Amino acid sequence: MSDDIKVDLELDLKGLLCPLPMVRVSQNITNVPVGGVIRAVATDPGAMADIPAWAQSTGNEIMSAGKEGSEFVFLVKRVK
Amino acid sequence: MDSQQITTLTGVLDKKMNRQLKQYLDICARCAICKDACHQYVATGDFTYLPARRAELIRQIYKKYFTKTGEFVPALYEARDPDENLLDELYESTYACTGCRRCMYYCPFSIDTAWILSVAKAILIAAGRGNEMLGQLADAAIFKSDNFDMFRDVIVSGFKDIEAELKELTGDPSAEIPVDKKGADILYVALAGAHSILPAAAIFHEAGTSWTLSMFESANYGFFFGDAEKARKIADRFMDEAVRLGVKEVVITECGHAYRVANIFHEAWTGKKHPFKVRHILEVIDEYIKDGRLKVSRCIDVPVSYHDPCQVGRNGGIFEQPRDIVRALATDFRDMTPNREQQWCCGGGGGIVAISEMDAFRLKSGKKKVEQIRATGAKIVASPCENCRLQMEGLNETEDLGVRIAAIMDLVIECMDLPGRKQAAEGA
Amino acid sequence: MDTYLQITTVVGVYVAGVVFVAGMGWRIYQWATTPKSPVRLGMFPKPKTRGGRIIKMLKDTLIAPHSARIEPRMWLFAMMFHVAALAAFVGHLRLIQEYPILPELLGAEGMNAFAGWAGGIAGTLMMVAVLYWIARRTFGPFKQLSVPEDYLLLALLLGVIIMGNHMRFIGHVHAADYREWFQSLLAFKPVIPDSIRFSNVGWSLGTHMLFVNALLIYFPFSKLVHTIGSFSANLVRSE
Numbered sequence: 001m002s003d004d005i006k007v008d009l010e011l012d013l014k015g016l017l018c019p020l021p022m023v024r025v026s027q028n029i030t031n032v033p034v035g036g037v038i039r040a041v042a043t044d045p046g047a048m049a050d051i052p053a054w055a056q057s058t059g060n061e062i063m064s065a066g067k068e069g070s071e072f073v074f075l076v077k078r079v080k
Numbered sequence: 081m082d083s084q085q086i087t088t089l090t091g092v093l094d095k096k097m098n099r100q101l102k103q104y105l106d107i108c109a110r111c112a113i114c115k116d117a118c119h120q121y122v123a124t125g126d127f128t129y130l131p132a133r134r135a136e137l138i139r140q141i142y143k144k145y146f147t148k149t150g151e152f153v154p155a156l157y158e159a160r161d162p163d164e165n166l167l168d169e170l171y172e173s174t175y176a177c178t179g180c181r182r183c184m185y186y187c188p189f190s191i192d193t194a195w196i197l198s199v200a201k202a203i204l205i206a207a208g209r210g211n212e213m214l215g216q217l218a219d220a221a222i223f224k225s226d227n228f229d230m231f232r233d234v235i236v237s238g239f240k241d242i243e244a245e246l247k248e249l250t251g252d253p254s255a256e257i258p259v260d261k262k263g264a265d266i267l268y269v270a271l272a273g274a275h276s277i278l279p280a281a282a283i284f285h286e287a288g289t290s291w292t293l294s295m296f297e298s299a300n301y302g303f304f305f306g307d308a309e310k311a312r313k314i315a316d317r318f319m320d321e322a323v324r325l326g327v328k329e330v331v332i333t334e335c336g337h338a339y340r341v342a343n344i345f346h347e348a349w350t351g352k353k354h355p356f357k358v359r360h361i362l363e364v365i366d367e368y369i370k371d372g373r374l375k376v377s378r379c380i381d382v383p384v385s386y387h388d389p390c391q392v393g394r395n396g397g398i399f400e401q402p403r404d405i406v407r408a409l410a411t412d413f414r415d416m417t418p419n420r421e422q423q424w425c426c427g428g429g430g431g432i433v434a435i436s437e438m439d440a441f442r443l444k445s446g447k448k449k450v451e452q453i454r455a456t457g458a459k460i461v462a463s464p465c466e467n468c469r470l471q472m473e474g475l476n477e478t479e480d481l482g483v484r485i486a487a488i489m490d491l492v493i494e495c496m497d498l499p500g501r502k503q504a505a506e507g508a
Numbered sequence: 509m510d511t512y513l514q515i516t517t518v519v520g521v522y523v524a525g526v527v528f529v530a531g532m533g534w535r536i537y538q539w540a541t542t543p544k545s546p547v548r549l550g551m552f553p554k555p556k557t558r559g560g561r562i563i564k565m566l567k568d569t570l571i572a573p574h575s576a577r578i579e580p581r582m583w584l585f586a587m588m589f590h591v592a593a594l595a596a597f598v599g600h601l602r603l604i605q606e607y608p609i610l611p612e613l614l615g616a617e618g619m620n621a622f623a624g625w626a627g628g629i630a631g632t633l634m635m636v637a638v639l640y641w642i643a644r645r646t647f648g649p650f651k652q653l654s655v656p657e658d659y660l661l662l663a664l665l666l667g668v669i670i671m672g673n674h675m676r677f678i679g680h681v682h683a684a685d686y687r688e689w690f691q692s693l694l695a696f697k698p699v700i701p702d703s704i705r706f707s708n709v710g711w712s713l714g715t716h717m718l719f720v721n722a723l724l725i726y727f728p729f730s731k732l733v734h735t736i737g738s739f740s741a742n743l744v745r746s747e
Contacts, residue, residue, distance in 0.1 A: 017466065018272030019217055019299060023434045026216055045238035046272025046297065049224060049231045057223035058216055098545040102538070103741050107734035110653050113575050113582060127652050136653065149729040158655045181551060188572040188586075189738040190745035192549050348546040397552035421553060 005063065005075060008036035014071065018046035022054045025076060029060065032078050037063065040074045047072050081163045085207070089162045090145040092206045093138070096199045097146075104191045105142045108132060114183035114193070119425045120176060123447035131183035134173040135196040137166055138203075167207055174200040174306075175211045176438060178429030179337075180390035185421060201306020210305055214431045217301035218310045225296065225317040235295055242274050246281045251499030255285050260325070261292035267327040268361070269298040269318045269338070271466060276333045279489035280361060286496060287373040292325060294318040298338035299466075303345070304431025312349040315341050322356055329357035331364055334487050336391030336429065336465035343396065360392065362464055362488055366401035369408050379495040380410035385458035387416065387449070387472065388423040389465030402488055406462055409495045416452040424448040426463075428471025446475045453481055460484045462491055510700075513710060516717040517689065518698045524721035531728025536736065550747040561746040568742040582644070589637035592630040596672070599627050602683045603690040620682045631673040638665050661730055667719035671712050679709030686713075 009032050013021040021042040032038055040051065048065065051074050055062045063075040114131040115121050121129045128134075143150030143159035150159040160166060179194040187193075204210050224231055236259060243257040257277065258264065268284070268291050270276040277293065284291045296317040302310030319342070322330045332339045343358045368374035386406055392398050399420045407413050416423065427445040432438050449472065453461055461483050463469055472485045493501065555561045567573065576583040601607075602623065611619040642662050645654045675681070685703040692699040704710050727733070 017275055018297070019301070019434070020470075022217065022220060023213065023436075026213060027436050044273040044275075045241055046274070048234045048238055050220060050272055052234075053224040053227075053231065054216060054220040056227075057219040097542060099539055099542045100545045100549055100741070100744055102542050103737045106535070106539075107731060107737035107741060109731050109734055110655070110658055111582065111586070112650050112653050113579050115649055116578050127649055130649055130653065133649075133653055147729070156656050156660065184551060184745070186574045186578045188568075188575045189734055189741045190551075190568065191741065192744075195545070195549055345547055348548065351546070394551050397554075399553070421551070 005037055007039040007075070008032040009038045011038055011040040013040055013042040013044075013047070015043060018044050018050055021047040022050045025051055025074070026054060026058070029058075029076070029078050034078055034080060036078050038074075038076045038078070040076065042072045042074070043070060045072070047074075051076070081161060086145075086161055088206055089203050090141065092203050093141060093146070093199060096202055100192065101196065101199060104135070104189075104196055105139050107189055108135065108139065108191055109189075110136070111188070114187055114191075117183045117186040119180075119182070119427055119448050120178075120441075120445040123427075123445045124441070128169060128173050129176060131193040134170075134177060134200075135191070135193050137170045137173070138196050138200050140166070141203075162203065162207070167204065167209055170200055171204055171209055171211075173197075174204060175214075175430075175435060176432060176441065178390065178425050178427060178432060179395075180425035180429055181395055182390070182422075182425055185394060198306060198308075202308075205305070205307055210307070211431070211435060213434050213436075214301050214305035215307075217434060218305045218307065218314065221297070221299075221301060221314045221317075222310060225313070228295070232295070238274075239277070239293065242277050242281070245274070245278055246285065249278065249282055249493075249498055249500035250285050252285065255281075257281050258292045259295060262325050263327075264290050264292040264325060265328045266291040266331050266364075267294055267318065267322045267325060267329070267356075268292070268331050268333065269294040269296065269342070270333045271299055271335060272297040275487070276335075276466075276489075279487070279493045280333060282493055282496070282498060283365060283368070283374060283489065286375070286498075287368045291331075292327070294321055296321065298332050298335055298342070300338055300341050301431060301434070303337055303341050304434075308349060311341065312346065315346045315349075319346060319350075319354070322354075327356055329359055330354075331359050331361050333361050334464035334466070334489055336389035336396070336467065339398075340391040340396050360396070360398055360401075360464070362392075362398060362402045362405060365489070365492060366405050369405060374492075375497060376408055376492060376495040377497070378409060378411055380460065380491065381412070382410075382459035383412040383414050383457055384410040384460045384462060384491075385414050385416055385453065385456040386419075387426060387453075387461055387463040387468055388420060389463055389468045390423070390425050390429055392464055393423055394421045402462070402464055405488055405492065409491050410460075414456040414458050416456055424452060426468045426471045426475070428467040428469075428474075429465075431467075433467050433470045442471065443474050443478050446471060446479075450475050450479045450481065453483060458483060460486055460491070462486050462488050464488050510705070513700050513705065513714045516714045516721065517700060518693065520717060520721040521693055524724040528724040528727055531725075532733070532736070535728050535733050539737070539740070548747050549744050551745055554746040561743065564746055565739060565743040568745065569738050585637045585640045588633050589641075592633035592637070595626065595630040596634065599623060599630065603687050604694070606683070606687070623683060624676065627676050628673070631669055631676055635666070635669045635673060638662055638669060642666070657730060661723075661726070661732065664719050664723040664726070668716060668723060671716035671719060674712045675709045675716060679707060679712065681707050681709055 025040050052062045060079050061077040063077050065074045112132055118131050140160050141162050143157040144154050150157050174197045177197050181194050184192045239257050246255050247253050300311055300314045302314045332342050339360045426449040427442055432442050469485050555564050644650050685701050688701045
């Protein structure tokens, strides 16, 4: 389904330890326009809770968060 | 700047005023002995980062609004309003500060510049100038506990993945990562990543410890952000868990600030004594090795050095246990000069690693650490603080140090007789 | 001349004494009544016993071994100043009462000669230290960090010391005459003895006291409150 969504920015967060994946997403959210989407791939399992928690506490939207093999893939939409 | 905002900001200073702060603001002689204590000032020569200067900005506000002489003759003290210029400089010098308190060590009056800057952060936050990233990280942590039901399954399933790795590593299919275990001896508070859970789980498994893993990470960005209320809430997450589970002690993972928050700050913030002990994981591991509960071999034959994280050493009081652990693992241990309470800050503390605008400055500020590491000739530099390791990894790359930066627990795992690790090594 | 001396060596001394004592009292009262930080601000390693903490506090305050390690030259001048200032203070106690034993051992002449030497050395060391501090504040980060308060205090100190040295090196008036003046102040029946008024150092006593009075009046409102505050601040280091 993620094929239907236009991704504005790809972030490779593999190998980064928490909370850095969350930090990188946060730093890059202003690099996409409002309504734009970041696709982030992390390997640290902590990111599975941290990135959605960050998105919701900052008022952004997690479109999907899931495990693909040993990787965690997130689609984050900039809301404001 | 209108008078309303000035009232707000001086109100913060008034609210945060206490005896120590007042004395620090009254007695500093501006002798600048602290200048050579600060790794940031030494590396850049930039006046903004001179410790006494950082504190002087708060002193200028204090003199104008809290002392009669400063009110009537402000020129004498260069006393002034917390205006935009002052706040600009204050932001830079305050959020750059790693809180290592090396300046306090050398100050003839033991002035705690970091404490003055904790008030500076409260002022910046009230002015709407708190660092955004640190604030977001703090809010995310609080959001996670406030809406815990939303995250519980994800977190637990993450732990299950790590548990599978643990079974493989220990070669014991019954090895487990317990969560929510009432009556366990130890509540282990890790970081959000697997790297701080798996090694500890293997060590606890080998030592036969009765333990349980906290649902929450120990990292505390509320502390770095400078909001004591948020910082307390973040620490409350696992402190409340510890009370609920009735553990004997809370053990903090290899992390600097989290240990100091748990061990020193939290009781002061809540005004309540903990019904359990708080220890650093390295204290526990050192005890296990000395008691023979954990068997390790002296498996590292390259020179190893140890970096005291400021919040673990000078500000946490743990100097010898990590050294003893490293000596039990390595044939050639080489301390840095200076070391222990005089150890140079690596430049990665205080949340600065999360502030990307300060990245270049941060790496530059590691100059002293680079010199120290080079001088040891070590091939491995071990340190029990995630921020220190991130910073030293950065220095390792930019300065071509050719060392391996390692967590102590990782070294312990390497020197334990673990069937899974052997297989992994043979497979590789 | 008489008016000048009347102002600086009589009225000024009373005013300065009252302001100094009241000001320091107020300062200590403020510190004592401001609640302590609930967070322990100590650093490690710290002594385990209360006695150990107090001994460490005294050592840190009186000897400042850490500061010595990081900037030995500054430490040397600072120690020089503070020790000499303490010696000068002790010497000035002769204004209240002559010391016992010493004058008997040395004789009246010997006592004055000894005081001359000791006072001269202390005064010279203090002057050198203050000149060093002034020089240090004229360049680099020290200059940037300095505020008018710093220079004002150094200027006042320099004035006190130079005039003190002037009396010590140029004048031929000895402690007994000064004691007569000072005791009259303490008895609230102020007299300026003729031996001082008509000597070549009458005006230097006046000017010495002018600077002393100004320094004492400003003291409680300046960074010089570190003379007291450094003890408790250094104790916090071990808490």
